[in-house]
Amino acid sequence: MGRGALVAAGQGHGRVAVISGPAGVGKTRLTDVVDDIAGNLGLPVASGRAVDDAIPRGLVVILEDLHWADRTSLLLLRHLVADLSGARLLVVVTVRDPAGPAEQEQASELLTELLRAPGAIPLPLTGLSSVEVRRWLDEVLGPGTVTDELADRVHRGADGNPLLVRLIIEAILAHDGSSIPELSSGIRVRQMTRGLLARVEPPTREMLSAAAVLGEHIDPTVVGRMLDRPDVEIAGAIEEATLAGILRSMPGSLAFTHALVRDAVYTDIGEVERRTLHAAAARVLGERADSDDVAGIIATHWRNAGDAASAERCVTWAQRAADAAWTSYAHDEAAHFRSIALEAMPDDREGRRRDLLIAAARAEFAAGQIATSLDRCCCAADLGESVGDGGTVAEAALIVSGIGSAPVMGVVDELCGRALDMLPDGDPALHARLLAQRALAAAEREDVAALRMLSETALGLAERSADPDALLDAVHARHLALTASGHEREREQLARRAIAIADRAGQPLATMWGHVWMADAGFGTGDLALIETALTELERVAARRHLRLARWHALRLRAALALLRGDIAQAIAHNDGAAMLGDRGGNRRGTCRVRGIPTHPRPRWRRSPLGPTYDSDRLCRSHSR
Incomplete structure (x- = not known):
């Protein structure tokens, strides 16, 4: 990498350099060298902070220990490095080699995504060679004092790891060179640190x-x-x-x-001392004026403190951290802290646990963690049903929606049925929403008669209630019931109605669905301008609200549009992006499968709300005219 990548960045050829390797191998030291070279070239260096006036000259951004970053930060980084062409920017990141299977999976995914960026520079670091270790020993202990045996033992004991080599040398110096630590059983940092x-x-x-x-x-x-x-x-x-x-x-x-x-x-x-220190850290940080900014750290300290009183405090701070993350649209982080709160929640707090399960399920669904969210919904419904709380069962039934998966919607349908059995009459809005959910489930199992009947009933109840949530859910279901050929204009009208209601109610997910339907209507009529407009708006919603689900829909629809235009390479790229997002959320259905069959799946009488609805032959004929 070195000077060449830095010069290229200063000239407008942006790059991302990924420095990877085991702990102690020298990743930080390499970033220090990059910092020095950048300074000699007159390029500003930012480590975790923006430098607004640096872009005209170029900028080097160094991000260390990416393995500790939260999911939201990683998504932001991926967005940043996706298109560095023309940017006067060099992004240098370091990531530690994983220590176990879970870290292995996360690191593999992270490195794969970063190295896909155009001009990415992989820099995997390995340990020092025996010759390099010998040279280091000569410099510290003096030429002629280092035997081949000593150099070989240090190299083997440290496995070439620079940090371990340094600690071994310090141990040798501490004994005035008269003795060296025992290396036959292998040197570990913990042993050296004790020294x-x-x-x-x-x-x-x-x-x-x-x-x-x-x-x-x-x-x-x-x-x-x-x-x-x-x-x-x-x-x-x-x-x-x-x-x-x-x-x-x-x-x-x-x-x-x-x-x-x-x-x-x-x-x-020691365990007792460690718990005491974590509790002390939590108290001190909690007294700071900016305690809300470190609420997640405080929650983690209380969790590690370990006693019952600390667990209650962990719940409180984890909730504060989750609320702040949710407000900032950091849905992954919100889901993470809701999970921490649930783990710390005492078993005898069933009422609070129900509420927290619902909140966690919402955050996980917004973060695209569909399977986990659905599990939370089922747990909340079971707790609600056990105490005769139909409202909780209904809440749980309404969280996961619009997922083109028969197994998922089958579970949702069962939850809706349980809620309707428990709820009294007199709440048309809630009944409308539950019936709309059941209509979506009927669509997934291809029950046309149930879909049409349920959607019609839901829309009637929603209009009677004038509740915006109920109207949006019922419009969604009715739109799906009209996906058969011949109802394109009605679907477009329903889409426009949904967007208007959602914008007034401030509901980004509903706004997303409205734009998905608008694109759907464009595919149905062959109106490419309508499709492009709808996709542009959908992408704005995804970016502004940080909605992974909206990004997923946008990629899938972009793939279908590229395929229609004959751009197979672009269709594959968009399709792969959608598949990657779908895999993370536990739902891969609905990608265009352009590698297998060069056409979007053709609908029969309807199409899942996750995908565009159109007759591909008729669309091609319309476009050719």
């Missing part, structure tokens, strides 16, 4: 334990308050730990010399 800790005073070790609980990067003020020690004592402990090679201080930053060193310190903390 470093043995060289500092107990108050410094106490400070390091508190710092390790906070994470790799350290706020001395927070550490002092956690331990109830004055700033001057904390400053002295930090200085001693820095001289011992455990901490490193940079302008505006204090951190452990490596994440593995922090992990080793943390692992050696």
Whole structure:
């Protein structure tokens, strides 16, 4: 990479460089080199912050430890690197090799997506060679003092890992070169860190334990308050730990010399002390004026504190974190913190658990986690039914909607039936919504008569109630009932009606459906201008509201439109993008399958609400005219 990629970025040839490798192999050190070269070339470097005036000259963005990033940040990064052509930007990211099967799957997906970007530069780092280790030993211990046996033992013991090599060398120096640590059983960072800790005073070790609980990067003020020690004592402990090679201080930053060193310190903390420190960290952070900004971190500390009182506090802070994420349309993050709250919720809080299950299911559905959301809905419905709460069962039945999957909609249909059996008469809006859901399920099992009857009844009840939610759901169902040939204009009118209602009610998901239907109507009549307009609006909704489901629909419909125009390559690209999103959400149905059959699946009497409805032969004839 080096100078060439930096020069290219400054000239408007944007790139993304992906530095990967095991912990301790030197990923951060390489980013430091990139930083130095960029400075020599006059290119500003941003590490996690924007530099507004740097773009005319070019900009280098360094993002370290991507394996710790939340899902929303990863989606933003993927969007950023998708089209760097013409940008004066070099994005450098580091990601650690996975430690287990779950991390392996996540890392593989992340690296695959990043390396698909045009001009992506893969930089997998491996360990040092035996020759490089020998050269390092010569530089530190002096030429002529390093035997081949010593160099070989250090190389094998550290497996070439630069961090381990450094710790071994420090251990050798600590013994004045007179002895070396035993390497036959393999050297581990934890063993080396224990040696470093043995060289500092107990108050410094106490400070390091508190710092390790906070994470790799350290706020001395927070550490002092956690331990109830004055700033001057904390400053002295930090200085001693820095001289011992455990901490490193940079302008505006204090951190452990490596994440593995922090992990080793943390692992050696006793369980009781660790829980006490997590509780102290949660209290100190919770008293800050910006506590809402770190609500998720506070929730995690309370979860790790481990006792019953801490669990209650974990629920509270996790809910605050989820609410803030939901407000910011960070649906993945909202779902994550709802899940944390559920895990911490005491078993005897059934009422709160029902409410939290519903909230989690909504967040997961918005994040495209369809299977998980449906499981939450079933759990909430079971709890509601056990206490005769039909309202909860109805709420659970109405969350997952519009998914073109017979198994999914079969479960939803069963939930709707249970809710209708429990609800009294007198709420036409709620009955309309449940009947509309059942109509969608009837469509999936190809029960035409039930679809038409249920949708008609639902629309009548919704119009009587004038409730916007009920109207939108009923319009959705009725639109589906009219997907047979000959009802194109009626479907277009229903789509326009849905968009108008949704915009007034501020419901982005309903707005999404309206634009999907508008595209559907365009496919039915051969109106390519209508299709293009609908897709443009759909993509705006996806971007503005961060709706993965809307993005999925847009990609699938773009694939169908590209196929119609004869652009097979573009159709495949859009189709693959839709399939990737569908896989993550547990629903892959409805992609165009352009590799197998070069046409969009033709409908019989109807089409799933997930896909366009049109007769491909008639559309082609209309377009040829």
